[in-house]
Amino acid sequence: MFKKALFILTLATVFSAVVVSAKQLTMAPRVGVACGSPCTQGTFCARPCGCFIYPEGATTGTCQPEGPAPLRQPAPTNSRHSGL
Numbered sequence: 001m002f003k004k005a006l007f008i009l010t011l012a013t014v015f016s017a018v019v020v021s022a023k024q025l026t027m028a029p030r031v032g033v034a035c036g037s038p039c040t041q042g043t044f045c046a047r048p049c050g051c052f053i054y055p056e057g058a059t060t061g062t063c064q065p066e067g068p069a070p071l072r073q074p075a076p077t078n079s080r081h082s083g084l
Contacts, residue, residue: 039063 032046033039038060039051045063053061 033063035063035065037063 030044032044032049033051034046035049037045039045039053039062040060041051041053043051043063045051048065049063050065051061051063053059
């Protein structure tokens with residue numbers, strides 16, 4: 001009885017390994033795009049970079065380690081000197 005169970009377990013292990021190997025062979029390799037390269041929404045960027053698409057609604061962006069630079073704020077106006 002033990003030999004039958006061991007045989008079935010070994011056979012199941014071999015078949016599962018074959019299925020996993022076949023699945024890996026059919027999948028395309030995921031090679032990341034280098035930092036600084038252009039990217040689209042579905043692009044996989046290499047670590048530590050991410051694809052940042054800016055401005056909103058655009059279709060292409062850049063692979064970079066951090067998010068896009070913040071927008072420049074307009075210079076503050078000083079209301080005390082506005083009447084000069």
